[in-house]
Amino acid sequence: MPFTALLLILAALLPLVSCLTLVAIGRRLATPLAGYVATFCIALSFVCSGWGLLRWLVPGSHLGQQYGKSIAPIILSWPWVPIGSRAAPNGLLQDHTGWLDMGVYIDSLTIALFVTVTLSAMLVHIFAVRSLRRDPRFTRFFTLLSLACFATLALILSGSALQMVILLELVGFAASLMIAFRADDESARRAAAKMFVVNRVGDIGLLIGLGILVCHVGNLSLPELWMMLGNAASGAAVVLPNGTTFPPAALTAAGVALFWGAAARCAQFPLHVWAGDVADGIAPAAATVFAITLSLAGLYLIARLFPLFTPSARLLIAIVGVTTLTMTALIATVQPDIKKSLAFVAASQLGLMVLGIGVGSWTGAMFHLIAAAFAQTLLFLAAGAVIRAARGETQLSQYGGLFARMPVTAITSALAGLAVCGVGWRGLGLSGYFSRGLILRHTAAFASLAVGSHRSGAYRAFFAFAIFATFVVAFATARWWMLVFAGRPRDRRLYEHAREVPTLLWPLVILAIMTALAGNWLGIRDMLDSAVFESRQAATVQAGPGQADHGEVAHAFDAAWPAGDSSDEEGAREEPAAAATSAALAEGTRRVSDWVWPATALGIVAGLLLYFRGDRLAGRLTRIPPVSWVHAWLFYRMYFDELYGSLFVAPVLGLGAGVAWFDRNVLDAVFNPGGRHRRKSAPVPNELHEFTDQNRNSKPANPPVDTTTR
Amino acid sequence: MRFLSDWLLTILLLIPGIGGAAVLFVRPVRAARRTAIGVALATFVLSLLILIPFHRQQGTAYDYAPAGTVQLLHSVEIFPALHAGYRVAIDGLSFPFIVLTTFLCANLVVFSSGPPRWPRLQLAMLLWLELATLGVFVAFDLLLLWAFLALMLIPCCGLIWIAAGGGRARAAMAFLVPMLVALACLLVAILSERLLSTHCLAGGTLDLVRLAACSAGWGERTLFALALISFLLRLPVVPVHSWLNVVATETSPVVAATIGALVPLTGGYGLLRVVLPLFPAAAASLWWLMAGLGLLTVFYHTLAAIGQPELRRAVVHLGIAMIGFVLIGVATYTAAGANGAVFTLFTGILAHAFLLLLAGRDWDAGEATVGSRSGPGWVAGFAVGMLTLLTVPGFLGQVVVLFGAFQAAERGSMLLRLRAASPATLIAVAGAICIGILLFGLACVHLMSSLFRGDRSSSSAPAIESRTSDGPVLVSMAVVTVLFGALAAPCCFAFTHGAIGALMGMP
Numbered sequence A: 001m002p003f004t005a006l007l008l009i010l011a012a013l014l015p016l017v018s019c020l021t022l023v024a025i026g027r028r029l030a031t032p033l034a035g036y037v038a039t040f041c042i043a044l045s046f047v048c049s050g051w052g053l054l055r056w057l058v059p060g061s062h063l064g065q066q067y068g069k070s071i072a073p074i075i076l077s078w079p080w081v082p083i084g085s086r087a088a089p090n091g092l093l094q095d096h097t098g099w100l101d102m103g104v105y106i107d108s109l110t111i112a113l114f115v116t117v118t119l120s121a122m123l124v125h126i127f128a129v130r131s132l133r134r135d136p137r138f139t140r141f142f143t144l145l146s147l148a149c150f151a152t153l154a155l156i157l158s159g160s161a162l163q164m165v166i167l168l169e170l171v172g173f174a175a176s177l178m179i180a181f182r183a184d185d186e187s188a189r190r191a192a193a194k195m196f197v198v199n200r201v202g203d204i205g206l207l208i209g210l211g212i213l214v215c216h217v218g219n220l221s222l223p224e225l226w227m228m229l230g231n232a233a234s235g236a237a238v239v240l241p242n243g244t245t246f247p248p249a250a251l252t253a254a255g256v257a258l259f260w261g262a263a264a265r266c267a268q269f270p271l272h273v274w275a276g277d278v279a280d281g282i283a284p285a286a287a288t289v290f291a292i293t294l295s296l297a298g299l300y301l302i303a304r305l306f307p308l309f310t311p312s313a314r315l316l317i318a319i320v321g322v323t324t325l326t327m328t329a330l331i332a333t334v335q336p337d338i339k340k341s342l343a344f345v346a347a348s349q350l351g352l353m354v355l356g357i358g359v360g361s362w363t364g365a366m367f368h369l370i371a372a373a374f375a376q377t378l379l380f381l382a383a384g385a386v387i388r389a390a391r392g393e394t395q396l397s398q399y400g401g402l403f404a405r406m407p408v409t410a411i412t413s414a415l416a417g418l419a420v421c422g423v424g425w426r427g428l429g430l431s432g433y434f435s436r437g438l439i440l441r442h443t444a445a446f447a448s449l450a451v452g453s454h455r456s457g458a459y460r461a462f463f464a465f466a467i468f469a470t471f472v473v474a475f476a477t478a479r480w481w482m483l484v485f486a487g488r489p490r491d492r493r494l495y496e497h498a499r500e501v502p503t504l505l506w507p508l509v510i511l512a513i514m515t516a517l518a519g520n521w522l523g524i525r526d527m528l529d530s531a532v533f534e535s536r537q538a539a540t541v542q543a544g545p546g547q548a549d550h551g552e553v554a555h556a557f558d559a560a561w562p563a564g565d566s567s568d569e570e571g572a573r574e575e576p577a578a579a580a581t582s583a584a585l586a587e588g589t590r591r592v593s594d595w596v597w598p599a600t601a602l603g604i605v606a607g608l609l610l611y612f613r614g615d616r617l618a619g620r621l622t623r624i625p626p627v628s629w630v631h632a633w634l635f636y637r638m639y640f641d642e643l644y645g646s647l648f649v650a651p652v653l654g655l656g657a658g659v660a661w662f663d664r665n666v667l668d669a670v671f672n673p674g675g676r677h678r679r680k681s682a683p684v685p686n687e688l689h690e691f692t693d694q695n696r697n698s699k700p701a702n703p704p705v706d707t708t709t710r
Numbered sequence B: 001m002r003f004l005s006d007w008l009l010t011i012l013l014l015i016p017g018i019g020g021a022a023v024l025f026v027r028p029v030r031a032a033r034r035t036a037i038g039v040a041l042a043t044f045v046l047s048l049l050i051l052i053p054f055h056r057q058q059g060t061a062y063d064y065a066p067a068g069t070v071q072l073l074h075s076v077e078i079f080p081a082l083h084a085g086y087r088v089a090i091d092g093l094s095f096p097f098i099v100l101t102t103f104l105c106a107n108l109v110v111f112s113s114g115p116p117r118w119p120r121l122q123l124a125m126l127l128w129l130e131l132a133t134l135g136v137f138v139a140f141d142l143l144l145l146w147a148f149l150a151l152m153l154i155p156c157c158g159l160i161w162i163a164a165g166g167g168r169a170r171a172a173m174a175f176l177v178p179m180l181v182a183l184a185c186l187l188v189a190i191l192s193e194r195l196l197s198t199h200c201l202a203g204g205t206l207d208l209v210r211l212a213a214c215s216a217g218w219g220e221r222t223l224f225a226l227a228l229i230s231f232l233l234r235l236p237v238v239p240v241h242s243w244l245n246v247v248a249t250e251t252s253p254v255v256a257a258t259i260g261a262l263v264p265l266t267g268g269y270g271l272l273r274v275v276l277p278l279f280p281a282a283a284a285s286l287w288w289l290m291a292g293l294g295l296l297t298v299f300y301h302t303l304a305a306i307g308q309p310e311l312r313r314a315v316v317h318l319g320i321a322m323i324g325f326v327l328i329g330v331a332t333y334t335a336a337g338a339n340g341a342v343f344t345l346f347t348g349i350l351a352h353a354f355l356l357l358l359a360g361r362d363w364d365a366g367e368a369t370v371g372s373r374s375g376p377g378w379v380a381g382f383a384v385g386m387l388t389l390l391t392v393p394g395f396l397g398q399v400v401v402l403f404g405a406f407q408a409a410e411r412g413s414m415l416l417r418l419r420a421a422s423p424a425t426l427i428a429v430a431g432a433i434c435i436g437i438l439l440f441g442l443a444c445v446h447l448m449s450s451l452f453r454g455d456r457s458s459s460s461a462p463a464i465e466s467r468t469s470d471g472p473v474l475v476s477m478a479v480v481t482v483l484f485g486a487l488a489a490p491c492c493f494a495f496t497h498g499a500i501g502a503l504m505g506m507p
Helices: A003-025 A031-057 A108-131 A138-157 A161-179 A186-216 A222-234 A248-265 A283-292 A294-304 A311-332 A338-359 A362-389 A407-421 A431-452 A457-485 A492-497 A502-517 A524-549 A567-572 A578-610 A616-621 A627-635 A637-671 A690-698 B002-025 B029-049 B094-111 B119-138 B142-163 B165-197 B208-212 B217-234 B242-250 B253-278 B280-285 B287-307 B311-331 B335-363 B376-390 B394-408 B423-453 B468-486 B488-503
Strands: A060-062 A065-067 A074-082 A099-106 B061-064 B068-079 B084-090
Touching: A003 A031, A003 A074, A003 A099, A003 A108, A003 A138, A031 A108, A031 A138, A074 A161, A074 B335, A074 B394, A074 B488, A099 A108, A099 A138, A099 A161, A108 A138, A108 A283, A108 A294, A108 A362, A108 A502, A108 A524, A138 A161, A138 A283, A138 A294, A161 A186, A161 A248, A161 A283, A161 A294, A161 B376, A161 B394, A186 A248, A186 B394, A186 B423, A222 A248, A222 A311, A222 A524, A248 A294, A248 A311, A283 A294, A283 A338, A283 A362, A294 A338, A294 A362, A311 A338, A311 A457, A311 A637, A338 A362, A338 A431, A338 A457, A362 A407, A362 A431, A362 A502, A362 A524, A407 A431, A407 A457, A407 A502, A407 A578, A431 A457, A431 A502, A431 A578, A457 A578, A578 A616, A627 A637, A637 B242, A637 B287, B002 B029, B002 B068, B002 B084, B002 B119, B029 B094, B029 B119, B061 B208, B061 B488, B068 B488, B084 B094, B084 B119, B084 B142, B094 B119, B094 B253, B094 B335, B094 B468, B094 B488, B119 B142, B119 B253, B142 B165, B142 B208, B142 B253, B165 B208, B165 B217, B165 B242, B165 B253, B208 B253, B217 B253, B217 B280, B217 B287, B242 B253, B242 B311, B253 B280, B253 B311, B253 B335, B253 B488, B280 B287, B287 B311, B287 B423, B311 B335, B311 B394, B311 B423, B335 B376, B335 B394, B335 B468, B335 B488, B376 B394, B376 B423, B376 B468, B394 B423, B468 B488
Parallel strands: B061 B068
Antiparallel strands: A060 A065, A074 A099, B068 B084
16 A cells, blocks of 8 residues: 555544543543643644655555555555345446455545644644543544544545445544533534534435436446546437446436535525534634534535536536525625524525536635635634634624733734734735635636627626625625624623633644745645646546547546636636637636725725724614614524524424324224333433524514614 | 264354353352353354455355355255255355344453342343344244244343332233234245245255255245245334333343344344245345335334434334334345445444443433433443444445445446336435435434433433443444444455355355
C-alpha cells in the first residue's frame, strides 16, 4: 500500500481510536484528560494529514502505477457486498467479479480536505476542552466529536458511492448525538431528532439513486462510475461498456435522487428545516456540524458524483442552490439568536456551493467549501466565546458594545464575517473573496452561455439572485457583528461580566489566519485543479488503453469550468465551442467585477447604518406594514416547520399510535387471549414533535414586531 | 484429521448437551454457573475451529464435497424405511449461523445471573437450547431438522416457566401454541415431500441436498405454503408475532433475549435452507406473498414502535421490523437479496438481543418511567444499539436488500424470467422498501430521543443503569455487531455468497 494512503488511513483511524478509548475508559479519566486524549488524537491525525500532503507533492508509484499531484490518484479496492456470481456478475467493470467494492480513493481534493478537516477539528477540540470543562458530560461530547471526525475522514477517503452513503449515515448519527449531547436540554434534543429525521428523508433519494445505478451498471466504485457515466454531462444517452444504453431519464433520476440525499445534509431547500435548530446545540457542536462534518460530507458526496449529473439534473441542482442561498440569507437577517443567525448564514453559503456545482463551478464549490470551513468554524466558535462570556445568554438583543471587553474575538470574527461576505479588491482579499468570486463568475458565464445558445433568458436569474444574496449575506453578517460587538451595552450586568479567556483565543486566531490565507496563498486552487485532472486520469485508467485510443473514454468533469483567472485557459478545451465558453467566462469576469463589490459594500454599509446604534432603528422599521408582515414570515422561517408538521409528522404519529393500540388491544386479544400483561415494562414518553414544538418553543407569545428590540 | 472432520459437528452438539446435564449436578450454584460459562465458551471456540477443516472455495454446486459446497458430512442412517437418519454437515450458510449462535449463547450464559429459583436448571436449559439450535443448523436431513426444531421447544418452555413468575402458564402457552402449529405444518410438509420424492429418487429421501434436485410437482405450492407458515411463525411476522411480545415482556432479560434471538434465527435459516431450495418454483411464483408480508411487517412494526408506550415492546417491534426486511430479501430471489436477508437477520438478531438485555434493566424497576430516570451508561448502551441499527451494520443490510429488489427488476432476473412479476411491481416494492427504511429510522430516533430525555448524567437521582458486571457482555456484543458490519465481507458474505448462489442455482 502506498505510504500516503497509509498516512491518511491512519489519520482517519486516530479519531476512532480516541472514540473507543473514551468509550472504554472515558468515565475513569478526569474531566480535562478525556479532552486531552481526543485532542491529542486529532492533532496526530492533523500531523499525518500534513505529512500525507508533503508526500503527495512528490510523485510515487505503486504496483507500476504512478500517483501524486497532477499525475494520478491512488485507488485501492476490496470486495464488500455480493450482488452476483462469477457466471452472472450483474455488473460492469467490477474489480472483483460479482461484488460491489469498498475502497480508498486519494487525490488532491482528498488531501486538501483532510488537512482542512483535521486542522479545524483540532481547533474545535482545543476550544471545547476549555469551554466545556465544567460540563458533566464532557467525556461524552469528545467521544461523539471523535466519532463524527472519524466518519467524515473515512467518508472523504471512500472509493465507492455505497461506502460514502453508509458513512454519511454514521456522520449524521454522530452529528445528531453531538447536538443532543446535553440530553436534558429539550430544544437541543428535539433539534437533533429533527436533523436526523430530515437526513433520513434524504436517504430515500440516496437509496433510490444507488438502486438505479446498481440496476444499470452494477458497480459503485467512483472511477468506474466516472468512466462509464462521465458522458452524462452531454445529456445524450450513455452507452455502457457492454453495449447497452443507460437512458438519460434514468440517469437524470439517479442524479436527482442522489442529490436529494446529499442536499438533506447540506440543509438545502426543501430539506433546510433543521438548519436553524442545530444552533440549539453548543457552539463547538454547531461549528462541527456546519463546517467540518455533516454539511461538508454532503457537499463532498455531491462533488464526487458530479460527472453523473445530466444537464437537467445540474439545472435542478442550481435552482435548489440559488433558492437556498437566497432564502436562508433572508431568514438570517431577522434571527434573534446569535447562533441561529450564523446557522442560516452558513446554510446560505452551502446554497452558494450547491449553486456552484449546478452551474459547473466544481472547483469554485470545493474552494468555497474549504474557505467556509475555516470562516464558519471561526464564527461559531466566536459565538461560543461570546455566549460563555455572557453567562449563557444567546439573544442578540442582549449584547452590544462587547468590542471593548472582547477585542480579539471581535476582530477575528469581523475577519471571518468579511471573508463570508467576500470582501476584497483586485486580487487582494480574504478567502471568501476568491472562492465566492469564482462561483459567481462561473454562474454568470453559465447564464451567458445558456442565453447565447438561445435558451431562456431566465438563466440570468441565477446570477441576479446570487448577487442579491451577496447583498443580503453581507447585511446579515454586518447586523450580527454590530449587534454583538458595536454600539452601547444593552445589558450592563452582562457587559461587566464579559471577558476573554486566553485559551479560547488561540483557536480563533489560528482560524483567522487560515481564513485570511486560504484564498490566494496556500495553493488550494491549484490542488483543486489537479484534483480534476487526476479524476480524469482515473477514469481513463479504468477505461483501459483500447478504449482510450479509440476515443471512447468518457470525459468526466468536462462540464466543470476551469478554476484559472484567465479566460485563455479555455483554449485547453478542444471543442468548437471553446470560443463561446471563453467569451462567456470573460463576461462572467466582467459581471463579477461590476456587481459583486457594490453588492457586498452596500450590504455591509446597510448593516452598519441600520444597527449603528443598536436595534432601535430596525425595530421601528419592522413595525411598519408590510415590512412587519415580511419580518414575521422570515422570523418563523417561512412556516416550513408548521407545514411539514401538519403534512407529515402528525399523520405518522397518529398512525403510530393507532397501530400500537391495535397491536395491544386487538392482535394480542386474538392471538394471546390471556388478558393484560402481568408486568409492564417502562413506558416510553411520546416524542417526534420536533417539527411543530421546535418553533412553538421559540415563538414569543405576541406577534414579533422586532425580536431584537429590548 | 479425518476423524476430526467426521466428528467435529457431533462433538459441537455434544458439548452443550453434556455440559447442560453436568451443570444440574454441580454444587454450589456459583460453581454451576462457572461450569456453564466454561461449556458455552468451549462451544464457541469449537465453532470457530470449524474454520480449520472448512474450505470456503470448495465447489460451486449445492452438493456434498468435493464437488459441492456442503462439507464435513457425517451420516448414519437410522430409519432405513424412510431413508432418514443422523445426517449432519455444514456449508457457507450454516457456518455463520453456528458461530452467531455459540457467540450469543456464551454471552447470554455469562449475562445470566440466575433466578432465585432453579438457577442450575436455567443454565442447563440455556445450554440445551444451544444444542437444539446448533442441531437445526447442521442437520441435512429434514426429519432430523424437524426433530431439533421440536427439541428447541422443551428448553424454551422451561426457560419461560422458570423466568415468567406468576404468569408463567399464560406466557408458556402464548409461545407454545404457535410453535406447535409451526411444527405440525412442517411435519406435514416433510412427510408429503418424502412421499413425492419417490417420483424422482428411487425409494425417496429426506436428504436436504438430494431433495433440492427433486421437484415436488403438483403439490409444490401447498407444501411451500405449509413450510412458509412454519418458518414465518418462528420468525415471526405480522400478524403472528404476539408470542414474542409476551416472551419479551413477561420473562427476564436473559430469557427474552435468548428466545427472541434463537427462535427467529432458526426461522430465517429455515426459509433459506428449506423453503427456497425445495420449492423454488413456488417461492418464485408466490414471491409477492413473502414480499407483501415482509413490507407489512416493516410498516406495521415501525409504526407500532413509534406509538408504543412500553420500552421492551418497542424494542421487540424494532426487532421484528428488521425481520420484515429479511423476508423481502428472500422474496426477491436474487443474490443481493438473499445475502442481504442473511446479513440483516444476523444484525437484527444481534442488535435485538443487545437491546432486549438493556431494556430488561427496568425489570427490577417495575413500572418506572424510563423518561425520568435513565442512567448515562444505560443511555449510552442504547445509543450504541441504535448506532448498529441505523448505520453499520443495520442500514447496510437494509440497503443490500433494497439492491436485491432493484436487481429483481433488472432484465434477466429469476422473477422476470419466470414471469412471476413485472418490472413496475418490483420497482414499486423497491420504493416501498425505501419508505420502510425511512420509517425504521424514525422509529429508532423516536425511541432514542425518548430515552435521552430521561438522561440523568448531571443529577444524583437514582436511575436505571446497567450493572457493572453486565459491561463485558454488552461491550463484546456491541463490538462484535459493529465489526460484523464493518467487516461484512470476511465475516459474513465470504461464507454466504457461494453457498447461497449454490442453493439458488446461481453458481
